[in-house]
Amino acid sequence: MTLERLFQINLAILYPAVILVIAAAGELGHRLGLRLRRLDRERPDLGTLTGAALGLLALLLAFSFSTSLSRFDTRRLMVLEEANAISSTANFALMLPQPAQGAILTLLRDYAGVRLNLGIPFDPRKMEREIGRSLELQAQLWQQAVAVTTTAPQSLPAHRFVASLNEMNNIHERRITALRYHVPVPVVLMLMSVAIVAMMFAGYNAGATGARRLLPHLIMAVTVGALILLVIDLDSPHRGLIQVPVQALVDAAQGIPP
Incomplete structure (x- = not known):
């Protein structure tokens, strides 16, 4: 399993697993501390090391949460x-003559429907199909744009429609990029490692001092564990408890004239 598959694990499974691992690390440290105490060996003061480790954990949690929240806001x-x-x-399509106007509005309704469901529910193969369908509809819209500008090359509404269509295509690429990229998995693994340490x-310090x-x-x-899962949840749109709202796309789709 590649590291990127970490973001595809069901969070209902991942959350108990993370808590179990962290709790087990504390229990292991406690048992080692108890063993040291029973042997009556010199007990080093681990308070400073424990404080440093917890401080580093807090720093990494803050950094990871900030990054995840920033990516969520971007999406x-x-x-x-x-x-x-x-x-x-x-x-702008409403300013174009028929029959181009009707064909373009139909394509835009289909496009809005595809974009509304992009990545919902989360399935990499479904998402790739939706991206492919988006590109097909974009190609058909550009065919209509070429036909309109060829028929009326001096038409101001046609040129405005083309400019708006170009911006819509650019946003498509930016949204796909935002959906695909996460907090680097090594950062999440480092977060887990520091939490375990x-x-x-x-636990060791508590066991050694009783x-x-x-x-x-x-x-x-x-x-x-909850904070680590919150970082992953924020960075995994449409899979966990925190989801990117798409009401704006719903309103846009409903606002396209029939």
Whole structure:
């Protein structure tokens, strides 16, 4: 399994697994600390190391969350821009003569429907089919644009329609790029690694000093696991609890005249 497949794992499975791994790391550290205490060996003060590991974990969590939230906002903005571009293209199409006007509006309705369902529900093969269908509809729209500008090369509405269609195509590429790219998987793996090390230090220190409390360690594991999954969820549109709203595309599709 490649690293990118991490973003395709069901979050309902991934969340308990992450919590289990982090909690197990804390338990392992605690058992090692207890063993050291029973042997009555010199107990090094791991408070500084534990604090440093937890501080590094907090820094990585903040960085990863900020990056994921930024990408989520970008995807949301792309939906809004695409909806505006489709609406503008439809408005300029209304200025064109028949029969081109009717054909273009029909193609735009189909295009808006495809873009509305892009990546929903998440399935890489379905998404590739939707991208292919989007490109087919774009090609047909450009054929109509060529026909209109050939018939009336000096027509201002035709030139405005072409400019709007070009912007719609450009937004298509930007939205696809935003959907495909995530927080780098090595960053997520580093986040998990630091969380495991920090929990091991905390458990070890508690075991060596006899100050362990089970409930706080479980709460810590659940909290860190939830934050890591929040980073993945924000960066995995249309698969988890947090989804990119597409109401703007719904409104754009409904606003295209029949």
